[in-house]
Amino acid sequence: MVMEFSELVAASKECSRICRPIGSYDGKFIAMVSKVTAPPANAVPQQYKLVIRSSRSLMIKKQLLLPSGFIPKIVKWYRPATDMISDELFDGEIHRIFAANDEGEIRIWDLDGMFDITSNGINDLKSVAVIRQINWGANVPIKNVEWGRSPDEILVFSDYQVSLAVWSLVGRESIEIYHPKYYTAKGFSFQPNARHLTVLTRPVSEDIISVYGGPLLELETLSTFGLSEFYDAKGFKWSPDGKWIAVYDTITNFQVGIYTPLGGLYRLFSIQDIGVGVHDIEWSPAGNLLAVASYDGLVRCLNTSTFTPTVVLKHSTSIKTKERIIFVEQPVNGKDGHAKYQRVQSYPVNPPKLRSSLTDAPPKTGFGVMAFNKDGTMxxxxxxxxxxxxxxxxxxxxxxxxxxxxxxKIKSVEWHPQKPHLLLITCANSKTKDDETYDNYDLADVGNENDCCLYVWNAEWRNPYALCVPRVSTTFASVTDAMWIRSNVELDDGLDDHISDECSEYDLRAKLLVCDRGSYTVGYLDDDQEPEDDDTKVQRLIDGVQQQEWAELTTASCIEDTFAMVDQRRRVIKAT
Incomplete structure (x- = not known):
């Protein structure tokens, strides 16, 4: 796969281990932790700073110096509480970012210069607010920090399921919600449109869901209800329209409950005879389907009108039908080798199967990935x-x-936030130590450190492609993380005054933030043009002949080719 990449932005490997570079919600900025020049011996502790760069020019826009000894472990840009709110565009233009350390100190900045308050009476900088979480005591560290219902709220989760502190950056006060069951998204959420904070707690022997609304200082409980039908709820998710709360049970009990916002049980979908439970659930963006992934290798898609299975998606370990388009990666060893996909012509296909043990607990048969694209068609x-x-x-x-x-092994999968046909796939690098073995081969015996681990699939292309990340000398060693960055269709970023009009084409392309252990680069993909190599040219000719034959043989029906045939041109890697 041919892409164009920006120059390499380097930092120390120690900083990349603290937290990876992250892009803002609207894709305009990239933040990275960097170390200040080392002080003399026996001086003050090492200092760090947050470096904010433009995602277009990679020019430094702001450098936020952190106090001596403050080691940031969590850094997050503000993003809207839900993706279905009416003022999403307004929220997307807010550029606030926080950094938190292990001791419970959280520092918040506003890059737009409109935020000029402090909390707890600590006056640090004009555009910074400081939170020091001291109510839990020294023996209860923080576990996670998230943005709340608005850019004026911060959620601070303690370890050991002690408390969730909801901080107001305006009122400089907080409230406590005790015994949150989880500190991740499966234990808290926001009702779409209304943005009501919803938390799963377990104060005693029964799980409870509570919905909170109103201003923080006057926060009231809109509804609270127990989950008496569940042994051990593993999580919940709001429907996109905010009408339903879907709750799923423990690994050994297959059931999904559909509740109203007031706590009424509308449906209970359960299966008693399979002996395994639900691994995860996911609503489609339109809310017409609820995908239920279980440990038996099936994804049951429930129709949200009746909450009964519309279709069951089966994942077979031996693929026999020729109706499925199968591509197998073909690694190429050597310094300049580059992996490619090859379309399978003979069946059955037996993908590498995990070699499991009877002592494995929990069993490794769940679903590590289940993601709808933006428009819910895939x-x-x-x-x-x-x-x-x-x-x-x-x-x-x-x-x-x-x-x-x-x-x-596939580490992560991410659909493009704006282009529903574009999918990014990240696999484990060959340097990653993996103790998992497979029936077909061992991961340690395949490939080398120069092999690619990033892939792009496009519904409008005939073939998926591996991404070739250029290596400047030995600086960029191996890919550790990759994520999409939102593209700016309208060039309204007044901070980039030095960008020429020629760079405007980059804002129309799909953008990738690609990180290794000590640096990052931005890749630009023109997904409207399918890259073409010799294998693709041959396949295009074959497809063309087949389509011509099919057109002559079929007069009453139209055959839809998923990978549409278009004239393409070869592009060249440009790395600076």
């Missing part, structure tokens, strides 16, 4: 029993559009 899944294989399903036909088999 679903990507990874069944943990075959963790190198990605299934991409069409929700219009309820059949696989493609099955991608890789040589290494």
């Amino acid at each position: 679903l990507a899944t990874r069944y943990d029993l075959i963790p190198t294989t990605l299934w991409i399903w069409s929700l219009c036909t309820m059949t696989p559009l493609a099955v991608l088999v890789h040589v290494r």
Whole structure:
């Protein structure tokens, strides 16, 4: 795969271990922790700073100096509490960022210069607010920090399920919600449109869901209800329209409860005879489907009108039908080698299967990936029993559009936030130590450190492609993280006055933030043009002949080619 990349932005490896570079919600800025020049011996402790760069020019816009001894462990940009709110565009233009350390100190900045308050009477900088969480005591550290319902709220989760502190940056006060069951998104959420804070707690022997609304200093409980039907609730999720709360039970009890916001149980979908429970659930963006992934290798898509299965997606460890388009990664060893996908012509196909043990607990048969694309027309899944294989399903036909088999375990999958046909796949690098073994091969025996681990699938291309990340000398060693950055269609960033009009084309392309252990680069992908190599040219000719033959043989029906055929041009890598 041919892409264009920006120059390399370097930092020390120690900073990348603290927290990875992150892009703002609207894609305009990239933040990274950097170390201040080392002080003389026996001087003050080492200092760090937050370096904010433009994602277009990579020019430094602000450098936020942190106090001596403050080691940031969590850094997050503000993003809207839900993606379905009416003032999403307004929220997306707010550029606030916080940094938190292990001791419970949180520092918040506003890059737009409109935020000029402090908390707890600490006057640090004009554009910074400081929170010092001291109510829990020295023996209860913080576990996670998140943005709240608005850019004026911060959620601080303690360890050991002690408390959730909701801080107001305006009122300089906080309230406590005791015994939160989880500190991740499966234990708290926000009701779409209304932004009501919803928390799953377990104060005694029963799980409880509480919905909170109103201003923070006057926060009131809108509803609270127990989950008496569940043994051990593993999480919940709001429907996109805010009408339903879906709750799923423990690994050994297969049931999903559909509740109203006031706590009424509307439906209870359960299966008693399979002996395994629900691994995860996911609402489609339109809210017409609820995908339920279980440990038996099936994804049951429930129709949200009746909450009964509309279709069951089966992930087979031996793929026999030729109706599925299967691509297998072909690694190329050597310093300049580059992996490619090859379309399978013979069946059955047996992807690498995880070699499990009877002592494994919990079993490695859940779903590590289950993600809808932006418009809800496709679903990507990874069944943990075959963790190198990605299934991409069409929700219009309820059949696989493609099955991608890789040589290494799939770490993450991310749909582009604006382009529903574009999918990024990140696999484990060969340097990653992995104790998992497979029936077909061992991960340690395949590939080398120069092999690619980033891949792009486009519904409008014939083939998926591996991304070639240029290496400047030995600076960029191996990819550790990659994520999409929102593209700025309208060039309204007044901070980039030195950017020429020629760079405006980059804002129309899909952008990637690619990180290694000590640096990052921004990649630009023109997804409207499909890259073409010799193998693709041959396949295009074959597809053309086949389509011509099919057109002559079929007069009453129209055959839809998922990977549409268009004239393409070859592009060149440009790395500076």
